[in-house]
Amino acid sequence: MQYCGVFCSSTANISISRSNASVRTVFVQRLPWMRILTPHGNRMTSRGVVYYRTLNKDIDDMKTTIYALVFVALGSALQAQGSTAVLPNINLDASLEVTAADLRAHVEWLASDELEGRGTGTPSIDLAAEYIAREFLRYGLQPAGDNGTFFQTFDVITGAQSxxxxxxxxxxxxxxxxxxxxxxxxxxxxxxxxxxxxxxxxxxxxxxxxxxxxxxxxxxxxxxxxxxxxxxxxxxxxxxxxxxxxxxxxxxxxxxxxxxxxxxxxxxxxxxxxxxxxxxxxxxxxxxxxxxxxxxxxxxxxxxxxxxxxxxxxxxxxxxxxxxxxxxxxxxxxxxxxxxxxxxLIRKQTRNVLALLPGSNSDGAEGVFVIGGHYDHLGWGGHGSLYRGEIPMIHNGADDNASGTAGVLELAQYFTANPTRHSLLFMAFSGEEMGLLGSGHWVNEPTIERSRVRAMYNLDMIGRLPVATRRLNVQGIGTSPVWKELVNKFNDAENFDLALIEDGHGSSDHSSFYSKDIPVLFFFTGLHTDYHRPSDDAHKLDYKGQEEVVRYIAEIVEASDALESIPFTRVKKTEKQKVSRFNVYVGTIPDYGYSEGFKITGTSPGSPAEEAGMQDGDILLLFGTTEISSIYDYMTALSRHKPGEEVPVVVRRGEDEITLTVKLVSK
Ligand SMILES: [Zn+2]
The missing domain is CATH 3.50.30.30 (Glucose Oxidase; domain 1)
Structure with a gap:
């Protein structure tokens, strides 16, 4: 979908047969009434209208009719997007501020057994997707997925059968x-x-x-x-x-x-x-x-x-x-x-959930900040799980990453009342646990022009701020010269023990954006013994600490919004970061979402791969004398060479096959 500024009609984006007029009004106005209408985030039925009417008898009939239509529209809007899900009656507070209570309510639902661990490609994760979309709709955000929906659908391989x-x-x-x-x-x-x-x-x-x-x-x-x-x-x-x-x-x-x-x-x-x-x-x-x-x-x-x-x-x-x-x-x-x-191979469809909040001075060409986090987790375990028990168990993924998803929702709600100059694109990614598939899909097939993205903030595992140390990891500091000052400035009030990491690559969705030269910040409260185990449950989270982290992120987003520009810089890898099982170092960055061969999404700065002229999108065909049809062939090929060797590498770039020479260095 094309970028849609605040003045364009949202009827092009949502197909609702009834009440087009009111829906258009509502979206342009960012649904200011909805805050009154659904103070408790109730299920969207006409019940809400009755509730409202009884409490607000002074509202004139015309407005009441519009409210009623809005409710119909909300239900229809989700139905128009293929929703048949019955979502729970979550008790959210009326505040538009980021609150521990709302974070908890979101996490408790997303990490409940009903969602069976939100495994990518399972029916249960769809409940989470519908829930997130419903929240976006309730806040009055614009759909920013495919064909005017909140969803961007893509294929994933979830397993194999024989x-x-x-x-x-x-x-x-x-x-x-x-x-x-x-x-x-x-x-x-x-x-x-x-x-x-x-x-x-x-x-x-x-x-x-x-x-x-x-x-x-x-x-x-x-x-x-x-x-x-x-x-x-x-x-x-x-x-x-x-x-x-x-x-x-x-x-x-x-x-x-x-x-x-x-x-x-x-x-x-x-x-x-x-x-x-x-x-x-x-x-x-x-x-x-x-x-x-x-x-x-x-x-x-x-x-x-x-x-x-x-x-x-x-x-x-x-x-x-x-x-x-x-x-x-x-x-x-x-x-x-x-x-x-x-x-x-078992192929399934899964969905990113995306919503746009237009900027206050947006004329359709302004920049966009992406605030994202993945909402998928490991389902009943399997690949990626650290659980070794015999009996299958649901991996609820409360910290990983119901916490970040809840943070994205609370930020979306917060910013409806605290407008930014630039637009905000809120994203809940699927397929993260299977290799950053959702974010990887979006950066390759963006639903708004990728060049408009000024920066990306990733929230992944932000629910377990250690009480004693208040240690908060912020990664990607080296991806823009503006970050260090910003993250330190707002920490004065928060008093986190900030662990700042330069690198923009890492094992979460910010990596996908960094590989496309977008400045990133990744917030993370640290690993724990429940990580990727069935015991990562909602009651283990510190919601007060999470609230502080999310408010801190809001301050950083607001301050970034005020900046004239956020220049992108690539981070030089230190020797220590070149972790590899091989004697040789090349510096390719694999595209794990690509299954037809070994494709790269870029190269590390100053690496042999970069010096050889390898580029984002190159598919390796031959490394030395080893034919490459998967990353495993590539790993085998690496193990056959020594530092100092000059190795011919054949890549496919578009229609062409190009031979490059890589001078291997030691890792
Ligand atoms: Zn994870």
Whole structure:
């Protein structure tokens, strides 16, 4: 949707068949009456009108009619946006100020079991989306999503499903068929049929720098490669081996060697559990599955693999026995493995919720401040959860990030009574826990012109201000020269122990904006032991502290609004920040929302990637001699090089394929 200033008609944005006139009036006026009409944020039914009438008998009939129409319009507006949700009767206070009571009310609903942890792509998160939209509407904000709605819809991959898999072999006239308790494809496996003689390749690791080659002397072209999981204890855990020893890493190696499929032997005694999606939609190039130790032993025995097999598939120093050296299956070809793996990614739609509050002197071309926070969380756990219990539990995500969502709502309400010069765009993002997907989607497909965004404020986990230390993390200080003075100035009254971090990149939605050269500030009250666990509950939050944080943010937004400009600066990484498992440092910033290959959203300042001329949107095709079809190929490629090497890199940029040269440095 195009930017819509205060004087444009909102009827273009909301399709309501009845009462167009009153709705237009209401939106231009920013719904000043709504504060009277819904002092308690009641469910929007005609009940509210009756309530109002009985309390305000002096209102003339015409106005009452308009109020009634406004109520109809509010209900219709949400219905026009596909809402069928029945939302609760939240008891909010009438104040337009940021209050602990309102923050608590929002958090308690958003983090209630009814919303089942707001997992992206689940029906429950839609309740949260409807709730946020209803609040935006109640405050009189303009829809700022797709087609005049409060919602911006996008696709996400939420998991994988698999059925109809088979794995069998024939040996000496006998055929053996495994059942689903004995093998299972990985969630990231390619789908397809495969055949081939089996070959055992130890750990399946080739790490030239560390003198490990489990494929030495093996010919695996067109064969089914069987490897054990993990890596031996006697290798450097900080070197390249752990990456190469991941299942994805082993698949890259096996695929490059020409294998038709890869089977990874599970640890002794472990049984097959369900398909576990690892949060990355990148698929492997060949079918990859796991097989129980017992079933693998049968297969390897049938294939004539020599050596001691019993008790071999355990972690520990003893693991580096003859089995680890890659004893080939007999080459007779008399035995053939046949299999079929079917894995389908589950695609769902999810929604960012967006609303615009036009600036007081807005003429349609003014700047915009984005105030955002993600409203999704981990649902019932799964990828990203730190919970290790057996019984599935709802991850309510009160601090992460019902707290930030509540902050965004309270700021939206506050600013309706405290207008800013520039417009404010309030955003509740989905898909954050799956890799900043909602904010990443918005910056790539913005619903207003991105060039108008002056700065972005991100609220993620702001509900647990430590009482003793009052420590508040503010990140992104280095993304504009104006930030440091601002955040310190307003801290005089608040007396937070500010932990200021320069970097604009981090594991939350501000990162998406920073990667598009937008100044950012990220507010965060710190990690705790309930983080990403089912125990992140509403009663653990300090709402008074949260209120102080949100008021502090409001002051910073107001002061930013008064500034002539907010220049953007990129933050030079310090050596310490270049955290990497590799010896080499390149400085690419991956686009985790892109599933068709390895795409970058930018480069770190002064990094080899920047010096090589890599750009936002480049898709890497080749790194040295390694073909890149996912971030895992890229990680494998990195582990194959040393600092100081000049490596040719082929990227696709638009229609072109460009070869660049990256001079690797040490991390
Ligand atoms: Zn989180």
């Amino acid at each position: 059925s109809g898999n088979s794995l069998a072999w024939q040996s000496g006239g006998e055929s053996t068929t495994l059942d689903s308790t004995q093998f299972m494809p990985y969630a990231f496996s390619a789908s397809g049929s495969f055949t081939g003689t089996p070959v055992y390749a130890g750990y399946g690791i080739v790490a030239t720098g560390e003198d490990i080659d489990d494929y030495a002397g093996l010919s695996v072209e067109g064969r089914v490669v069987i490897v054990r999981s993990g890596y031996p204890d006697d290798v450097n855990p900080h070197g390249s081996v752990p990456v190469l020893a991941s299942v994805r890493g082993k698949e890259v190696t096996a695929r490059e060697k020409g294998a038709s499929a890869l089977l990874v032997i599970m640890e002794e005694g472990k049984s097959i559990s369900g398909l576990k999606y690892d949060g990355s939609p990148a698929r492997t190039g060949i079918p990859v599955g796991r097989i129980t130790a017992a079933a693998a032993r049968r297969l390897l025995t049938a294939a004539g693999v020599e050596g001691k097999i019993d008790g071999e598939f355990k972690k520990g120093p003893a693991a580096r026995g003859p089995m680890a050296k890659g004893i080939p299956a007999r080459e007779s070809g008399s035995m053939e493995v046949q299999g079929r793996f079917n894995v389908d």
